[in-house]
Amino acid sequence: MDVLLQQFFNLDIMAKALPLVLQGLKTTLLICLIVIPMGLIGGVLVALASRSTVRALRVSVTLLVDLMRALPPLVVLILVYSGLPFLGLRISPLTAVVIAFFLNNAAYYGEIIRAGIESVPAGQWEAARSTGLRADQAFTWVILPQGLRNVLPDLVSNTVEVVKLTSLASVVSLQEMLYSADMARSLTFNASPIVLAALIYFALLWPAVRLVSRLEHAAAR
Amino acid sequence: MSEASELSAGGTGTMRPPHPLLDIRGLHKSFGTIEVLKGIDLAVSPGELVFLIGPSGSGKSTLLRCYNRLEEASGGSIWFDGQEVLADRIDINALRRRMGMVFQSFNLYPHMTALGNVTLALRKVLKKPRAEAERIGMAALEGVGLAHKAASYPGELSGGQQQRVAIARASALEPGLMLFDEPTSALDPELVGSVLQAMRDMRAAGMTMLVVSHEMRFAREAADRVVFMDGGVIVEQGPPEQIFGSPRHERTRAFVSEVAR
Numbered sequence: 001m002d003v004l005l006q007q008f009f010n011l012d013i014m015a016k017a018l019p020l021v022l023q024g025l026k027t028t029l030l031i032c033l034i035v036i037p038m039g040l041i042g043g044v045l046v047a048l049a050s051r052s053t054v055r056a057l058r059v060s061v062t063l064l065v066d067l068m069r070a071l072p073p074l075v076v077l078i079l080v081y082s083g084l085p086f087l088g089l090r091i092s093p094l095t096a097v098v099i100a101f102f103l104n105n106a107a108y109y110g111e112i113i114r115a116g117i118e119s120v121p122a123g124q125w126e127a128a129r130s131t132g133l134r135a136d137q138a139f140t141w142v143i144l145p146q147g148l149r150n151v152l153p154d155l156v157s158n159t160v161e162v163v164k165l166t167s168l169a170s171v172v173s174l175q176e177m178l179y180s181a182d183m184a185r186s187l188t189f190n191a192s193p194i195v196l197a198a199l200i201y202f203a204l205l206w207p208a209v210r211l212v213s214r215l216e217h218a219a220a221r
Numbered sequence: 222m223s224e225a226s227e228l229s230a231g232g233t234g235t236m237r238p239p240h241p242l243l244d245i246r247g248l249h250k251s252f253g254t255i256e257v258l259k260g261i262d263l264a265v266s267p268g269e270l271v272f273l274i275g276p277s278g279s280g281k282s283t284l285l286r287c288y289n290r291l292e293e294a295s296g297g298s299i300w301f302d303g304q305e306v307l308a309d310r311i312d313i314n315a316l317r318r319r320m321g322m323v324f325q326s327f328n329l330y331p332h333m334t335a336l337g338n339v340t341l342a343l344r345k346v347l348k349k350p351r352a353e354a355e356r357i358g359m360a361a362l363e364g365v366g367l368a369h370k371a372a373s374y375p376g377e378l379s380g381g382q383q384q385r386v387a388i389a390r391a392s393a394l395e396p397g398l399m400l401f402d403e404p405t406s407a408l409d410p411e412l413v414g415s416v417l418q419a420m421r422d423m424r425a426a427g428m429t430m431l432v433v434s435h436e437m438r439f440a441r442e443a444a445d446r447v448v449f450m451d452g453g454v455i456v457e458q459g460p461p462e463q464i465f466g467s468p469r470h471e472r473t474r475a476f477v478s479e480v481a482r
Contacts (some may be wrong), residue, residue: 007274123330126291127322127329127330128341129317130317130322131318133345133346135384137345175390
């Protein structure tokens with residue numbers, strides 16, 4: 001029991017690791033602030049493209065979405081980070097993470113948003129257009145807000161996944177929270193910094209997970 | 222010349238003024254291989270209330286939806302206020318806001334208040350500043366007796382109230398013509414009256430109206446002209462007394478006696 005406490009819940013070590021882990025948390029949050037909005041915007045574009053009348057656009061977006069859903073995100077990340085230099089493009093770990101996660105997020109958010117858009121009755125579109133709104137105005141003010149609201153639980157749920165996904169960035173030596181915690185672990189020969197990071201992830205995401213449950217409950221009623 | 226257009230010419234007699242607000246000539250519409258409209262000729266004069274009646278599947282709603290190009294006609298021409306509606310280069314959005322449309326299922330925006338529903342196009346299409354749009358919107362809601370529900374969401378309103386908000390949404394844009402696509406068909410009987418009243422008020426204010434509806438009592442009382450459609454053609458048209466009192470065509474007689482029962 002003592003060993004367990006010493007190795008996993010060592011408060012002294014946690015206190016020592018805290019500044020480093022918090023430094024990593026900042027990077028984690030920075031990644032989130034970049035990739036979540038980008039992914040949402042990309043998702044709207046993917047949703048639009050997948051409903052386009054232009055066949056070539058539909059096909060290429062379907063290809064992207066299928067690829068991203070079938071490939072492990074880690075593979076995409078390493079491919080971007082280690083592959084692009086072969087094309088003469090040297091990129092920072094952060095850029096690689098942003099590119100890889102953008103592709104991944106756009107695909108997943110895109111599928112969710114497409115389902116949301118398709119759940120809005122055709123009459124909404126007709127009513128909006130009948131008052132003289134252009135297609136883009138009808139989409140922005142009438143269709144999209146309703147579509148997003150209809151899939152809100154899925155959007156929040158996917159966002160939780162995105163935050164968890166940021167821990168993959170440690171693989172390309174981006175010093176986000178997991179990377180920092182693991183560094184602290186190797187310096188202290190103790191797992192407590194990892195537990196600390198886990199606790200912070202939990203504190204960060206648990207409210208969101210609860211929110212998803214409540215939203216799903218509300219939607220089922 | 223089809224049988225339909227001969228009859229339609231007979232129905233309106235010499236009353237048709239030289240410049241109809243809406244003038245439809247030889248309108249055809251097919252969905253795939255199914256021809257829904259088989260050559261419709263119809264003219265609507267300013268201030269006229271024209272009722273379209275006929276069995277379901279006769280093409281009434283499709284005809285209405287061709288006017289503002291929610292459906293694309295397969296052939297023929299539509300002139301509205303001196304403009305060719307089916308022309309390629311027409312500004313369809315400018316045209317649509319001058320043809321208000323009211324739907325069977327209301328189609329209010331559920332995520333906006335009643336006032337938000339009415340002001341959206343005022344702000345985005347007519348580019349009115351918010352305050353002015355809200356003033357116009359409130360006046361339009363007042364016109365249908367719902368100013369006190371301005372802050373309510375559609376989900377909090379009865380069907381009759383929702384439909385009146387939908388009427389206000391269309392009329393706030395000051396259209397030259399109002400299209401009603403079975404405006405009371407989705408309503409409980411006790412809620413129909415308030416919607417018909419809003420339409421009566423609109424008529425009294427001189428609005429040109431084209432109404433697809435099964436409200437025969439209302440047609441008899443308010444319509445200037447009743448157009449009977451069946452099988453994608455206009456079978457007969459004329460003043461309500463003629464259509465309901467002494468229809469000339471056998472199919473009209475059969476339909477009218479059927480709905481009168």
